[in-house]
Amino acid sequence: MPPTDAPRGRTGRPPVTSRADILVAARRLIDRDGWEKLTVRRLAAEMGIGATTLYHHVRDKEDLLLLLLNEYADRIPRPPAAGEPRERIVAGWVAIHDTLGAWPWAAEVLTVDGFLTGLGDSALVQVEAILAAAAEHGCSQEEAVDLFRNIWYFTVGEILVRARSGGARGADERRDGFLAGIDAAALPRLAAIGDRWPGLSARDTYPDAVRAFVDGLLAQAEGRS
């Protein structure tokens, strides 16, 4: 792995590319051909270099996506420092959710090990804002971290599940008859819902849910003190 900076009197074979070049090319490829086309070999071909050369500048593909995500993270609107803490928390999460949801490829890296430790400053600002708001509301450090973690889990799950819920082909491709095969005697509630389930599940209720979660967690924290 070549050093990020460029020391003067260097020795050895000169690099043909850099991490920055790779990120630019990856971004261009995504914008032009779609993010599914971002493969290691295609990216290397786009740059006119060998595929394995990429691995001398980037740990692996997950790392590449994480670096891309950090660049995009600048687009998340800067969280306001004023206002009621509870509302700031909700607004911060909605902003994070909307931004992540807009990049389908983000779903690939949300669960990587040490995700938070791989974030850059512009992304950590969002974390900081939520932690600060929680503290301002009276949460202890521990409670603030728990609040962040739990809503992070929720957000990740929401994005991942929805990202894989195929839009065009419909959800009933795997096994048709979600309503047909149900035993109405043993499972009355599910049978009653029947084919309304896909429609109900397709609605976006994230903001309401986050508010409910925040309310519940803050109430729990208050009850403990």
Place this chain on the structure above:
Amino acid sequence: MPPTDAPRGRTGRPPVTSRADILVAARRLIDRDGWEKLTVRRLAAEMGIGATTLYHHVRDKEDLLLLLLNEYADRIPRPPAAGEPRERIVAGWVAIHDTLGAWPWAAEVLTVDGFLTGLGDSALVQVEAILAAAAEHGCSQEEAVDLFRNIWYFTVGEILVRARSGGARGADERRDGFLAGIDAAALPRLAAIGDRWPGLSARDTYPDAVRAFVDGLLAQAEGRS
């Protein structure tokens, strides 16, 4: 895809295996060598058949894992029908969470398209119990589905993120210095937490979090009516 049942006067080349055989072999392979060793070729070799033959009995690997999951779902303790609805909801989710968390390979299929429609009856019983408890508490059908969906997202996210948080190697492999590189002036809360973050994140707070989420969602539903 050969029919699941075995009609008598059949024609054509006789199958060398069946979906049931495959599931048995897969289970044996997982128990013996670990779930990471469950690959299509290895499973086929274990059964003494060609790798591609498997695809005539199972749609794909995700489908195979989903079928396995349905078999294991029988082990989730049957939810009690009595007791306070709120407590039944929490207990139901904790049971689901603990069961799924015990099978690392379950994480691979939690987000597949149409996950719920691929579940068998023994798994749907758990869903039914939660919906029934929510209704008993006064939720409308819509609110009950939302409650289930949202806590499902949370549960999926929790399991996925934790499943990939490498236990042995530690979380600081990707980029060490979670505390070192932080700008204490711009990110005071994060800097204050510093290296306490991994320890705080490692704690299992799922039951408390689910209770908080349930409380928040039920309160929101009551506020609407």
Place this chain on the structure above:
DNA sequence: AGTTGTTTTGGAACATGTTCCGAAAGTAGC
């Protein structure tokens, strides 16, 4: 027995991410 039709099998092939390791392309010292 031979032909026809039907169903299943499985080897070859493909695209993917990734690792290995020998070769290339520089600088430093002589």
Place this chain on the structure above:
DNA sequence: GCTACTTTCGGAACATGTTCCAAAACAACT
């Protein structure tokens, strides 16, 4: 110019899930 050292490059190779399609193995019918 020559050698030694250092750093990067990139083709070959591997394991993975998956698709294609020609052949195999059976039943039914003549």
